[in-house]
Amino acid sequence: MDNEKKHLNILLFSGDYDKCLAAFILANGAREKGMSVTIFCAFWGLLILRDPKKLNLRDKNTYERMFASFTPSEAEELPLSKMNMAGIGKSMLLNMMDEKDTPHLRDFLEGARKKDVHFCACKLSMEIMGFKPEELLPGIEVMDVYAYLDDAASAAIQLFV
């Protein structure tokens, strides 16, 4: 492994607020250490890449339209992975974060994009879910599974989140 330029690869499958938070904290920390970072968003992870202002329902079929309308329209709207555990909800977590001045998911996402974390959207997931590249945040690369595997195999750390 090359000590000078280590790479972190995260396959972000989950669309949970808390898991995405963990992924972005890792990504931002890695960038601050000088590591390069790819976040490959697949399935529910695609939801963090949606630009709520660019939703286009006209070019979708019925299922795609339902899916696009009923899922969270941006990162900050994602649910927790353990919404119901012991009754703690997302608003409680956000309140705890606010008391510590911890940024929200939306801020971590913006930070990661400014820090040149390489965000990619899984090509097959986009086809299945009916998302068009122009509905995503600007500058997102669409990547297939072969390119993901190359990127992950070159990484010092690969995680499936």
Next chain:
Amino acid sequence: MDNEKKHLNILLFSGDYDKCLAAFILANGAREKGMSVTIFCAFWGLLILRDPKKLNLRDKNTYERMFASFTPSEAEELPLSKMNMAGIGKSMLLNMMDEKDTPHLRDFLEGARKKDVHFCACKLSMEIMGFKPEELLPGIEVMDVYAYLDDAASAAIQLFV
């Protein structure tokens, strides 16, 4: 790392339709690139290896019988990890996949087995859940945790799914 024959190791813990789909898409893509692939199925991941025609309730104790009867009998029957998220259900996902001619989980599993993805069943999980080797699909190797660790440590990519 050896560039000529890279290895992908997936510890498939989850018994979710969508997560298994992701695992198989990665596995098939890796095989198409010439990588070798091991999928080590533990806990709920064992459910994808069941052969519905070989269920044998007689040699099981009460808990094993309940477990074997009430869990999905094959890969295609698995639930989604986010069944209730925004009301989207598995049938909706399957409809979206059908519109794009995307194969179902059962097809990806068959494809992976034909492509010589190495499927292993976790020994300890089988003991706890009361599954016998003869209840699994043909050709599945039973593997212990030590052998898993050797396989994973030799891989260019290891993922816990």
Next chain:
Amino acid sequence: MDNEKKHLNILLFSGDYDKCLAAFILANGAREKGMSVTIFCAFWGLLILRDPKKLNLRDKNTYERMFASFTPSEAEELPLSKMNMAGIGKSMLLNMMDEKDTPHLRDFLEGARKKDVHFCACKLSMEIMGFKPEELLPGIEVMDVYAYLDDAASAAIQLFV
């Protein structure tokens, strides 16, 4: 990679009984093989490090107090990741484990600590959730994300559980 002293790094994000069980089985197996092991507990994974005898509600704010009171007070109290799947509950799993004389999560945790698995608590998660170092089991190191990345990048196997 150094064949003599391979390292396993697990980022334990989940607070699920079954996923923690998987993490500890891997960790103990790795130690028995002579590998070194770090388990970095973040978010819900922090819950396994709580010492139920050391809960201190006085130094917490309202949200921290609610959080500390309503979440599981130790590893053995954690819920299953698939509590409701096909109606199988945690007590059923524990019964199946008891019939095979499989140790419980509490025993695996104790075993891992005796085997010198290196347990670390994520600094940021502790701040957000309001856990103090003195509320944790003895000998737990508090670690930040940069140290985690160094540890993970040096590992032959890194997993996000």
